[in-house]
Amino acid sequence: MQSLIVVAGGTGTRMGLPVAKQFIEVEGSPLMWWTLRRFRAALGEALDVTLVLHVSLFEGWAELEGRYGAAGVDRVVAGGEERFHSVRHGLAAVPASGGVVGIHDAVRPFVSADVVRTCFREAAVHGSAVPVIPLKDSIREVDGAASRAIPRDALRAVQTPQCFDLGRLRTAYAADYRPDFTDDASVWEAAGSSVHLVPGDPFNLKVTTPEDLIVARAFLREGH
């Protein structure tokens, strides 16, 4: 049993646009349509998809489905205060009681079928699978006005889908919220489980800023 939770709990204000970023039309479809097509293409029609959406966007969502056709989600549930709460809402709505669940950012439309399949397959074996890529820039840690170089070779940027054993992830998400829960791996880890890393994909960009939107258009035009 494979389940997917697509998280779009925010209202997209960072982009400075009148429309939420996951709803922006790029090359003929809203970003989120591209995202969902990738998962259907990688895992097939049996995949159960829950979309977590900020309540203020429910109406916009219905309009978009009217205009662009069904996006291919099985249900839409309301987002919560933080990403943590949104994922918890999603986990409560997933009908399965076992198997692997993937949690994916709505605004990562370029995830490859290969990365999706690898994450779901490895999570079935190891309990978790989180895609990561090396960092290209040097990294510094700041502390007030001071800062220090951090060895870049030991660092990885975390992407999605982050995939887990559904039952164990539900148990992990029963925890109280903490500000350092920035992704699902950190919640999983806080519950005492180890995180299994797999290679991500440099194209698997999170589209959150105006410059990312330029990149997104270029990637889609060139067939990525």
Add this chain to the structure above:
Amino acid sequence: MQSLIVVAGGTGTRMGLPVAKQFIEVEGSPLMWWTLRRFRAALGEALDVTLVLHVSLFEGWAELEGRYGAAGVDRVVAGGEERFHSVRHGLAAVPASGGVVGIHDAVRPFVSADVVRTCFREAAVHGSAVPVIPLKDSIREVDGAASRAIPRDALRAVQTPQCFDLGRLRTAYAADYRPDFTDDASVWEAAGSSVHLVPGDPFNLKVTTPEDLIVARAFLREGH
């Protein structure tokens, strides 16, 4: 007195292309031409520019200047084994004895005039100025098969131009090479000086991979 060292010490093998990445033509000019134009536009003709180039590319450089016109560098010197040695060669060739020197990656053609001017101005006041931006992805530190989440809010990605007091940077570069010297700030810091951080620019991408090249074309087409 303002000096610039543009570092292109590598042969560009990571791109998997027959031409070094800094020589790739994008929107009518090799990447490095775009880079140098930005600095001339920001700081004017008085800026002294030293290009550090891998010796295997000297011939190709001459051909490119024949084809695309002068790139606007005052001298070309040979790169060294590591980036550290390339910068050291550049510092030895800079004619000035004082003022600010900026060290810039040849493959960052999108640096804004604003960031360039800020870095040179702040370095004149503080001794150093290094542009940084926040990270968008969650970050993990790996240690063998284990890994742990690192608070992203405290991390910054380091860009270029990294600007310094020329005399003090020359002293810092008299040190023996160490593998953790991944950028100029780390060399500066090892000499006991503090690094002054300034806001970078999300468009100031380092073009090192095939997907970056798609991004580079899109940015240039859209006027960035």
